[in-house]
Amino acid sequence: EVQLVQSGAEVKKPGESLKISCQVSAYTFTSYWIGWVRQMPGKGLECMGIIYPGDSDTRYSPSFQGQVTISADKSISTAYLQWDSLKASDTAMYYCARHRITGSARYFDHWGQGTLVTVSS
């Protein structure tokens, strides 16, 4: 069974750095793109960016370019989302999700359980 297991909730102060993870199992990590999706409190879903672990090709949504870094470690089948300097506005639930292509259809077919990031002084 395909699984994406995310790291636990984090409480940080503004200006601190953070790296959260998404470890996958039961499929070939390097053969599928993985995306990160933000959900701010009480709000909708926003795609932040995606990475192809096979060659680390990474695409960012314009809203998140320069604000976060997406990376992957093939040796442990894990994708990461990191911030160098957190802001209170980064407080949100963050989901990783596997991207799949079926014919012309592209979609997120499996999701992690989410990592809650709280940034507060």
Place this chain on the structure above:
Amino acid sequence: QSVLTQPPSASGTPGQRVTISCSGSTSNIGSNIVNWYQQLPGTAPKLLIYGNDQRPSGVPDRFSGSRSGTSASLAISGLQSEDEADYYCAIWDDSLGVFGGGTKLTVL
């Protein structure tokens, strides 16, 4: 503000048929395939419909999707209390996912 417009809320009674719309333009829905996600309270989103009208394994056939022109719809027939959730339409545009604003479905 998403380029994909959904009504913020919808409601229905058990057994009823409910539809949720997702409207866009020729540059998004009009030229891309639509997917739908269900997010039950306090849980991660789940893929409900992909490829405009395809159901993943395990999704009941009460759920159906369609696309016409610059709009898409999700229909839920035989509404059940456990269908109370947020529903999001989404497309894949220029290598990135784009979600609608979401519709909160209440089962009365």
